[in-house]
Amino acid sequence: MSAHVVYLEQLPSLFEKWKEKFKLFVPQKKGDYYLLQEYERGQEICFDYDVIYNPIKSFLFPSYETLLDFDLKTYASKPVVDAEPQILFGIHPYDIKAINQLDQLMEMGSVDVNYRARRDKTVIMGLEPLRVAKTAFWSFMDAEKVDFGFDLFWTKIGPSAFVVEVGSVLGEELLFVNGKVDVATAAEKEVARRKHQEIVKKAKMQNVLKFPNTDIPKVMAKSFNSYVWIEKSRKCLSCGSCNFICPTCYCFDIQDEVDDLLKKGKRYRTWDGCMLRSFASIAGGHNFRKQVFERYRHRYMRKGRYIYDLLGELGCVGCGRCIQSCPARIANPLEIFNFLWEDVSYEK
């Protein structure tokens, strides 16, 4: 699709216009972290963040969400599907890839209507990264670029100018709300392309995956009984942080809540995680992943193999969030992939 040029000074008026119809979330710096938070007039936007701390999934699949309201007397129930129009501005490609993946998983088999309703009302505006998080390895996970999944994609090509690639009709409409904007020249597009190459080059200089990522599923398939699972998981606290923070993890629990008068109630879902002790345990005490190492292994198997078997792409986009969030410093997919690859190659 087409590409345009937008100048920094045009942004506030665009944002104001968008805010009339959408909730608008933009990257902001909060202490030591970057968060995607609601835009207020005059707010500074952090174009050079390295990674947004809150996983983007929380805007589509919140950590707490009501599924049903029910009446205990009549036993009537009705679905709750809440969705407000929203714009997620400034999303890096690896996070868009994670959303694209969730889109597929939530659509497979039974459509997740709550996710779908939110997704349908969500506008994604991508942003070319200007910095790489210390723990990131997205450039090795086919996540440095996305061909779809955005309505607009922004690349900062200078102190005050952006090349904006249009990804959807709605994206174009939003770009033109204050009137048409200039079409990007070949030279401007070339600058954007070079910006992309530069950041990818930079990303490739750190946290190197030592083998082609297409081999990860094969490596994982041979590693189910590797000693690394026991070795590494010894320090695991089963806290689930690596699940909750991950943009591609989507497991959940469902529970009921009743009001004080015992008349009405609701059924809601909350994020759950396969690293938590009782995730696979059943009434009577049996736990299908009783050992820490079994749960630890399952997370990596999901990322490196099972999701690949389902979708033909890896379940990890290399954002590096889990590495940062793990209190035991053991939740590093890159380290595990490299380690297992060396192990498997050595055996040959």
Next chain:
Amino acid sequence: MKNKFSPYVPRLATLKSKKKLSDYVTLFRFEQDNGRPLAHSPGQFIQVSIFGIGEAPFSITSPPIREHHYFEIAVRKIGSVTTALHNLKPGDKIGVRGPYGSSFPMQKFIGKDMLFIAGGLGFIPLRSVLNYMIRHRDEYGKIMLLVGTRNPKERIFIDQLEEMSKREDIKVLETVDVPDETWKGNVGVITTLLPKITIEPENTYVAMVGPPIMYKFVIAECKKMGISEDKIFVSLERRMKCGLGKCGHCQINGLSCCVDGPVFCYTDIASLEEAI
């Protein structure tokens, strides 16, 4: 349109009758308020809602019979939802989602000999298959049923077992792990029953359901008897929440037990480390 429909909204059903099967297990008969049969296949399960307490999955133990507008589940009292179910009185309501999951391949079984192996509550889902076959008895070959229970007190569907053991066309063998003074039958784990039957391995299908530890040993014995993996069908239990292949709780390696299972052909799971 999307706002109107959610797969999480249960249909209502009304408790028609209750029957105690053992100290902790009760048989419940429900009818859907919409007047329709469940239209399930043997081996499938439903998610039962007790609003305010939660949802839990249960196998449908009644066979699918067009004229029967009721369905049955047999439930062991073990936690919050199962206790709430036990507290229901006829006329009380529950919510129902499903039927969900895979079922036993009834077409494959036509004209074949059947070996049912039920460990403990595993008899509950197998009863759906068995009772369907009994209703259409002439369509199937030999029917053999092996039942293993921990102790005589935990035996369920005792009336039906006794009735069947009187029939010429069904062979029933029972055992208990730990006998008491009342028990006159076999003693030992369920695998000790297998040498007591003779089968034609090429013509026999196996349907087995039991506690997690049962499968490995029983499958090994079946293979020793010459039954090939593709003739062995099992139903696996896992923690379940959504029943829709989304929440992740029921995963067995890369499969979701709630949609890919609970009934599996052994061939399809033999290579999965987490299955058996």
